[in-house]
Amino acid sequence: xxxxxxxxxxxxxxxxxxxxxxxxxxxxxxxxxxxxxxxxxxxxxxxxxxxxxxxxxxxxxxxxxxxxxxxxxxxxxxxxxxxxxxxxxxxxxxxxxxxxxxxxxxxxxxxxxxxxxxxxxxxxxxxxxxxxxxxxxxxxxxxxxxxxxxxxxxxxxxxxxxxxxxxxxxxxxxxxxxxxxxxxxxxxxxxxxxxxxxxxxxxxxxxxxxxxxxxxxxxxxxxxxxxxxxxxxxxxxxxxxxxxxxxxxxxxxxxxxxxxxxxxxxxxxxxxxxxxxxxxxxxxx
Amino acid sequence: xxxxxxxxxxxxxxxxxxxxxxxxxxxxxxxxxxxxxxxxxxxxxxxxxxxxxxxxxxxxxxxxxxxxxxxxxxxxxxxxxxxxxxxxxxxxxxxxxxxxxxxxxxxxxxxxxxxxxxxxxxxxxxxxxxxxxxxxxxxx
Numbered sequence: 001x002x003x004x005x006x007x008x009x010x011x012x013x014x015x016x017x018x019x020x021x022x023x024x025x026x027x028x029x030x031x032x033x034x035x036x037x038x039x040x041x042x043x044x045x046x047x048x049x050x051x052x053x054x055x056x057x058x059x060x061x062x063x064x065x066x067x068x069x070x071x072x073x074x075x076x077x078x079x080x081x082x083x084x085x086x087x088x089x090x091x092x093x094x095x096x097x098x099x100x101x102x103x104x105x106x107x108x109x110x111x112x113x114x115x116x117x118x119x120x121x122x123x124x125x126x127x128x129x130x131x132x133x134x135x136x137x138x139x140x141x142x143x144x145x146x147x148x149x150x151x152x153x154x155x156x157x158x159x160x161x162x163x164x165x166x167x168x169x170x171x172x173x174x175x176x177x178x179x180x181x182x183x184x185x186x187x188x189x190x191x192x193x194x195x196x197x198x199x200x201x202x203x204x205x206x207x208x209x210x211x212x213x214x215x216x217x218x219x220x221x222x223x224x225x226x227x228x229x230x231x232x233x234x235x236x237x238x239x240x241x242x243x244x245x246x247x248x249x250x251x252x253x254x255x256x257x258x259x260x261x262x263x264x265x266x267x268x269x270x271x272x273x274x275x276x277x278x279x280x281x282x283x284x285x
Numbered sequence: 286x287x288x289x290x291x292x293x294x295x296x297x298x299x300x301x302x303x304x305x306x307x308x309x310x311x312x313x314x315x316x317x318x319x320x321x322x323x324x325x326x327x328x329x330x331x332x333x334x335x336x337x338x339x340x341x342x343x344x345x346x347x348x349x350x351x352x353x354x355x356x357x358x359x360x361x362x363x364x365x366x367x368x369x370x371x372x373x374x375x376x377x378x379x380x381x382x383x384x385x386x387x388x389x390x391x392x393x394x395x396x397x398x399x400x401x402x403x404x405x406x407x408x409x410x411x412x413x414x415x416x417x418x419x420x421x422x423x424x425x
Binding site: 028032035036037039040044047048049050051053054055057201202 | 288289291292293295296320323325326327328332333334336337339361363364365
């Protein structure tokens with residue numbers, strides 16, 4: 001690890017919240033345009049963030065605020081490790097702990113909506129975690145290394161070798177972004193059976209922390225998508241942007257579906273795709 | 286206007302509660318969210334959760350059943366918060382005035398910041414009311 005690596009990681013840590021917030025702003029604008037509305041300004045997520053920071057603190061349980069901080073700090077840890085070029089499996093496991101922290105925080109309050117959302121959050125993790133970990137394994141199978149720096153120094157793009165793993169990753173991305181048809185634990189707009197699902201009991205500055213963590217997570221997952229075309233990296237960045245826009249279209253086309261359907265898609269199609277990809281890779285090699 | 290005040294004015298999240306009216310005003314409130322009026326362009330979201338909401342929009346005359354619910358919702362909202370009474374019933378009891386089963390207006394239960402008249406209140410009037418409430422927030 002050199003000084004440059006550390007500088008890149010620090011720069012990414014500073015740049016990610018504005019970038020993530022901007023992406024969420026683009027998301028809300030495009031979603032509004034697809035529905036024939038004007039939509040809020042691009043800076044809207046930042047207004048929301050600062051407003052939430054300025055609200056008075058209302059805490060229903062002490063565990064709730066500890067886990068909100070854990071969610072943010074664990075996500076930032078995973079994020080930093082990624083931009084330091086570290087091990088993908090470790091990054092995804094820390095990200096999984098971050099997701100679990102969100103659910104534990106929701107469990108620490110005695111609210112049925114919050115518990116409902118937390119259970120579903122755990123089911124979501126059950127669905128996408130195998131996809132992320134197996135994708136890391138598929139990447140390792142191709143490049144021989146589990147690390148991000150290993151992918152960056154590999155001399156050809158990963159996408160031609162791992163198209164099916166990439167398709168599976170899109171499913172995981174949809175769940176991570178909380179987009180339809182996978183917005184099962186918490187929906188963007190709350191007037192459904194869940195109220196705000198796993199977010200219900202987080203309020204004020206703790207919800208702001210969660211928004212911040214979500215921006216980090218979004219940038220992290222898109223950066224992982226960009227790794228699939230890392231030579232040159234700008235094509236990867238464009239691919240990540242295209243995938244983000246595709247996700248918005250799917251969100252507006254699809255309805256919310258049941259959790260059992262989500263698990264079936266992830267374990268059937270998702271894991272099936274990656275395993276098939278790995279088998280083909282070994283067979284062709 | 287500082288950054289925090291500006292953010293508050295630019296991002297009012299709404300909680301909408303009907304205390305026992307005829308639902309006419311509720312339909313008009315939801316009409317504000319449709320593409321025709323699209324209040325999301327001002328950052329307004331119908332958030333449906335008192336713990337996230339900044340602006341409580343109440344319709345109906347408040348009956349004995351909904352009084353406690355309304356108090357609960359109000360108390361669960363973190364400061365700074367605003368309350369808006371929409372429609373004739375919410376302002377003064379409206380057609381239910383002096384009925385034995387109603388209290389006759391939101392301000393009998395919780396403090397109200399802004400009143401929107403009309404039976405039912407027009408979406409334009411409701412948006413005007415929200416703007417008025419936000420001006421109050423900006424001045425505070």
